Amino acid sequence: MALLGIPKPDLDPVQLALAINHDRPNEQLEQSVRDCLVQARELIAPRAVYELLAVVGQGPDWIEVQGKAGGSTRLTVGPKTDLLGPAERVLVGATTIGHELDDAVKRLNQQGDPYAAYVLDCVGVSLLGEAGKALDRLAEEVAARRGWGVGHRLAPGSLPGWDMTDQKVLAGLVLAGQGAIIFNDVGVLWPFKSATSLIGMGQGFISRRVGRVCHMCSKRETCWSKEK
Numbered sequence: 001m002a003l004l005g006i007p008k009p010d011l012d013p014v015q016l017a018l019a020i021n022h023d024r025p026n027e028q029l030e031q032s033v034r035d036c037l038v039q040a041r042e043l044i045a046p047r048a049v050y051e052l053l054a055v056v057g058q059g060p061d062w063i064e065v066q067g068k069a070g071g072s073t074r075l076t077v078g079p080k081t082d083l084l085g086p087a088e089r090v091l092v093g094a095t096t097i098g099h100e101l102d103d104a105v106k107r108l109n110q111q112g113d114p115y116a117a118y119v120l121d122c123v124g125v126s127l128l129g130e131a132g133k134a135l136d137r138l139a140e141e142v143a144a145r146r147g148w149g150v151g152h153r154l155a156p157g158s159l160p161g162w163d164m165t166d167q168k169v170l171a172g173l174v175l176a177g178q179g180a181i182i183f184n185d186v187g188v189l190w191p192f193k194s195a196t197s198l199i200g201m202g203q204g205f206i207s208r209r210v211g212r213v214c215h216m217c218s219k220r221e222t223c224w225s226k227e228k
């Protein structure tokens with residue numbers, strides 16, 4: 001397992017407010033997003049952990065990867081496993097922005113300000129997504145050094161058919177033996193503003209840039225944080 005420090009990401013408050021409000025301009029929300037972005041910079045501590053693992057087997061709905069401690073682990077990725085078809089290695093990662101922003105959201109709710117709590121939470125979700133791109137760039141660099149291409153950023157729960165129950169298996173591949181992010185028996189991560197990801201790389205991938213799966217996600221219609 002390797003650690004990756006991530007600079008605090010910058011986000012455009014106008015674009016973020018529009019995304020949260022499903023493309024409807026709202027001046028009050030825009031100002032709240034601006035304020036929350038300033039507040040969030042003091043609260044977040046983005047970082048990631050990752051492992052580069054060899055793919056040792058694939059089936060119609062699963063892949064098997066070599067564990068660092070020996071043996072192999074099967075991930076039941078589901079019907080979209082073909083997205084990993086050319087994968088020779090995978091970058092398994094977990095990103096977090098820490099727990100302090102969530103603590104502030106909780107305090108705002110306790111103080112009776114659910115609007116500010118909601119906006120700060122949305123800002124945290126976006127900052128986490130932005131921080132996760134550091135792993136995308138890392139996968140692209142590692143693949144480019146070998147003359148390989150890369151696949152999509154995949155995760156249980158967001159890739160259609162990859163059940164959330166597999167989060168525990170994926171987390172176990174990368175989070176064992178470190179303290180930055182922990183997970184429980186059902187794979188729930190802590191700090192809550194954390195996310196796992198798996199990116200395939202190999203000679204058979206054409207793209208040099210890691211893709212997203214929003215275009216095939218069942219939550220696309222209602223999800224404000226989708227990639228456009």
Ligand code: SF4
Pocket residue numbers: 158159213214215217218219220223224225226227
């Ligand atoms: S549409 Fe939303 S939930 Fe679905 S993959 Fe994209 S960001 Fe995740």
